[in-house]
Amino acid sequence: MILTANTAAVSPKVGVLLVNLGTPDSPTPKDVKRFLKQFLSDHRVVDLNPLIWKPILNGIILNTRPKAVAELYQSIWWQQGSPLMVVSERQKLALSGALQAQLGRTVPIALGMSYGNPSLANGIDALTTQGVDKVIVLPLYPQYSCSTVAPVFDAVAACYKSRRNYPETRFSKEYYQHPLYIEALAQSVRAHWQQHGQSQCLLMSFHGVPVRYVTEGDPYQQQCETTAILLAQALGLEASQWRLCFQSKFGKEEWLTPATDSLLESLPKQGIKSVDIMCPAFAADCLETLEEISIAGKESFIDAGGHSYRFIDCLNDEPAHIALLKSLVIEQAGHWLAS
Template sequence: MSEHLPPNHPAMPTQKIGVLLLNLGTPDGTDYWNVRRYLREFLSDPRVIETNKLVWWPILNLIILSFRPQKSGHAYAQIWDKDKNESPLRVITREQTENLAERLRGDGVMVEFAMRYGNPSTRSVLDKMQAAGCQRILLVPLYPQYSATTTATANDKAFDALRTMRWQPAVRTAPAYYDDPAYIAALGDSIREGVAKLDFEPDVVLTSYHGMPVEYHQKGDPYYCQCHKTTRLLRDYLGWPKDKLMVTFQSRFGPTEWLQPYTDKTLEALPGQGLKKVAVLAPAFHADCIETLEEIAIGGKESFLAAGGEKFAYIPCLNATPTGMDFLENMVRRELGGWL
């Protein structure tokens, strides 16, 4: 058959295995239009906002996108990496990608990252990987706990791109790792090390997870249960009592009821309960971002101290630390079993 190929037939690239790290996304800048484009894509996702489109479209386009970009842009400006002119989420995800690529270089694995919303887009990176010869690709959503609003929509975007490819690679999706013993150990060690570095002993440590509407949980999303299991396993790993490591939920949006207890309300109430020294971490995120660096480390601290708190500390995500990267490498190697 190859004897009869047309003269402009492209050469076949060498077969490769690919790993694509998938994260939420980020605007390209802190100005109104960059933030507006990002928010429009994010808040137009039916996995994130399940309200009827006919009802939601005018609310989003005529109200929210008129005012929200200024507020969000100000928040991004407080944490923006000015040297790289990028958000911390993109900077850290790139660091994780480059680190993992170096660890897997000897196995000939191509490692890239993409964002569900914003750049680099999932479609552009998958096109790049397919053109480079990746005929087997592992999709790795960087969300420890599964939710339709995060893991599923990240995979959806990849499937949308794959659906249009003439030569479609084989794909696998990595599962959520909320109860993976290696993940619990990595996170537990980061908590122990983070607390040891403080100049105070926290009265309580909050595990603050990104929230979601209660309705999504009632429809069967497993996220709420998986968050609680992560914290329960962390308590067991650390040997801490239940009242030492609490579960709260942050980042609620809109008038509907979200998962409780709310992180901000909890931080405001703790000093009145005599708990005036607190540390917070965000186990739903694998990389620090606006929800951790601005909402918790800045806003949460201000609220806690204003309510009478005395000491506040934020414990960073695993990011590209050696401990975090050891877990990520081992998890990816496990999920590549049979391919490598």
């Protein structure tokens, strides 16, 4: 056999896949139903026996929830589209500019969503069609959980399974205590206080997970607590000036506590009548922040006797957040970017 090859050195072309959870294509019951079906069919999200779960999902949830959830999406939908998607596009553009300024060359960046559009496979295709042969997968979840970050790994692996060739890939697992992440959070709080004043208590509301996940080895709770402590220290807060809580409970299983909704209802009785609340586990504003926390949470707190409730936006495309994402890419790329 005679082998021939082009012996000229070929510089690797590095690309970035920015990943978030996803969003319906529109705030309609039809699109919400499609999104919920994909999301809730993932065994990483709901790991009940499929023989038990699928009849509940297909027979009850998907026939009763889409209309109500669509109305919630309608209450927070922006003129440009889904808040999560609009912010993700802004993050992609800002990160591209930051990497260009740092490296002096363009680094291809694509979006991929765990559920909905664009899919992770679409994102990988968008990179490989640009000649990318080395991919950095960057899930925008600061804290690792088997229900958020792990599905990204699963989906990327499944995408590669059907291919004869795939790009060399590095995977960012977590950044819950990265100094630039903590500083970006601290800057967002300081900017909010400078504009609105400081409330009696800062609430840090993280997305919840079932307690069972933690007892079975998920490090999510510990990582949330570390983030909260580091942020409180960066802000110089006393123990009485901040609280950690967990939101978005789903189903009857025991979830992490304290629950955000229960805490909001109890604080006024403890003499805490003004709060600032933020969602450090979310890299972009979405239904869980803009509706569940900013709208519904405020109603719960005020109805319980609270006087002042102020929501602090997620980091979104703030410069300090983009600086963090740029640093994460460069750290993961290492020698890939040296040539």
